[in-house]
Amino acid sequence: MHKITKQVISTALALSIVGGVGGNLYSAAEKPNSTTVSKVTISFNGNAKSSKGFTWYTSLTSKNSDLQVIKKTGKKPNFKKAMTFKGMKTISSNSKKEYVHKAKATGLKADTEYYFRVGDASKSSWSEVGTFETAPSKGAFTFIDLADTQAKTEEEAVLSAETISKAMDKIPNAEFIVHNGDLLDDGVKEEQWDWLLGHSQKSLLNTTLVPSAGNHEDENYAFIDHFNLDTPKKSATKTGAYYSYDYSNAHFVVLNSNEDSEKYANFSEKQVEWLKKDVKAAKAKGAKWIIVNIHKGPYTTSNHATDDDIMGPNGVRNQIAPLMAKLDIDFVLQGHDHIYARTKPINSKGTVSKIQKISETKLGQKIEYTVNPDGSIYLIPATAGPKVYYKNQDPVLGNAFYKLFEVADENHAAIYGPDPDNNDRPARSQIQNFVGITIDKNKLTAVSYEIDQNKNKAKPYIIDQFGIIKK
Incomplete structure (x- = not known):
């Protein structure tokens, strides 16, 4: 690897460790425990116009698989009004000290942007806030x-x-x-x-x-x-x-x-x-x-x-x-x-x-x-x-x-x-x-x-x- 590339990547690595990789859409009172919720991915699952699949990882202390979704209407979501979906968990195939959580959001509107978060509601342990959009019925x-x-x-x-x-x-x-x-x-x-x-x-x-x-x-x-x-x-x-x-x-x-x-x-x-x-x-x-x-x-x-x-x-x-x-x-x-x-x-x-x-x-x-x-x-x-x-x-x-x-x-x-x-x-x-x-x-x-x-x-x-x- 060339020296210039090593320097750039090393700097980015240091910044990501110090600054974190999530957004800042939470108030201080509901700041997520990012050490508990990790490796969040969003997938197509079912009808792309009305549903979406989610996966995330936690330690074994997080027993519940909770997904909250709310239509994006402003700069910050109010999850008190969110739709809530329950998912399931299994032990990770690679890491026996982690749970794999999966949940699916359904009943969504086509061509619409949403906020979401995943985690364990009983512990108030949430991921950073993310966004996704559903597929349109037609169009480019x-x-x-x-x-x-x-x-x-x-x-x-x-x-x-x-x-x-x-x-x-x-x-x-x-x-x-x-x-x-x-x-x-x-x-x-x-x-x-x-x-x-x-x-x-x-x-x-x-x-x-x-x-x-x-x-x-x-x-x-x-x-x-x-x-x-x-x-x-x-x-x-x-x-x-x-x-x-x-x-x-x-x-x-x-x-x-x-x-x-x-x-x-x-x-x-x-x-x-x-x-x-x-x-x-x-x-x-x-x-x-x-x-x-x-x-x-x-x-x-x-x-x-x-x-x-x-x-x-x-x-x-x-x-x-x-x-x-x-x-x-x-x-x-x-x-x-x-x-x-x-x-x-x-x-x-x-x-x-x-x-x-x-x-x-x-x-x-x-x-x-x-x-x-x-x-x-x-x-x-x-x-x-x-x-x-x-x-x-x-x-x-x-x-x-x-x-x-x-x-x-x-x-x-x-x-x-x-x-x-x-x-x-x-x-x-x-x-x-x-x-x-x-x-x-x-x-x-x-x-x-x-x-x-x-x-x-x-x-x-x-x-x-x-x-x-x-x-």
Whole structure:
């Protein structure tokens, strides 16, 4: 890690420890006991227009799982008038000295912003106040996509938390964050959840997080412990979870690439059959857009592009990717390979049909839109954390593979040389990325950002823009 990056992260770490990560929406009389309530996350659970799921952790002294929600009408909430919901608790799979609490708010109004807090009412032990908004029935919306915050140390987790914060600052109208997996480096080490969710708590108290399970959180129910998700009945959750939700005119599917079967590497046959039925049902209900979030994606350009579970006979590229096209999946958000890349529309034969494009100019920037694409477009937003990979130069991929891509550059971190601890990878912690995606009726627009810790005062700047139009 370069000296300048270490100094910046160390300063942020010190400030977060001294100043805390929560807001200041309580009066002195009801100041929360933040040492008791921690690792709060907000999830889609059920109808996104009228419900929301919450998860939080406490010590074993906090027995009750209480959630209070009130419509946001001013700068401070009056929780005496709040709706109250009771949840349930279990012992953490990773940390036997902590309870995992989960509760669900229901009966909410669409397209409405709320205050909330979670904790134990009997002890007056509450989290900091957070905010969330419910989905609209229709209309344009924006979300953030990022991947692989995966930090090995607390110092690196501060960097990942800063990426999340900068993404939310850059795209203030984003209504939720999609995470393409590998939130951590080792999901069974609860301290790593403490690091990421702790240092990003202020951000995560004010947005809905949509996570997919990465291969670094594929054991011991570690993933599902931290998120209150509406998973299909009798679906396995030890290695992660798969689920879906509707938002305005779009249907989102989150897959779990930590399952396995003889027919499908990384997926059970049960999950694949669920995917087919889920997408068919969404289309029957009128979904205009189908977007899939998957950690181990079929079309990336670094180390994992030549892994057997990706390019083998039962790998994702040969088995799942053709299905994406057959199901008319519009857009696939990937992780796992830690390098930015974007494909052309790839059809069920694994090729690219004739492409029609139009250009528009927004805020002085030219954006090319693919019109009525024949196939699915795949995006990997590189990494929102420290770990980066070089571009895969294995000849087994060949020119035909890279011709499937619109963007397949060398990792931008490569200019900083190899990592001192691993010459096979670029220097860690220099470059982070995220993407802002807006869906407005029949148009999807994506703007990809980069953060370089060594220039532009580590502020995000645009590296790619593109879109899809469905007529």
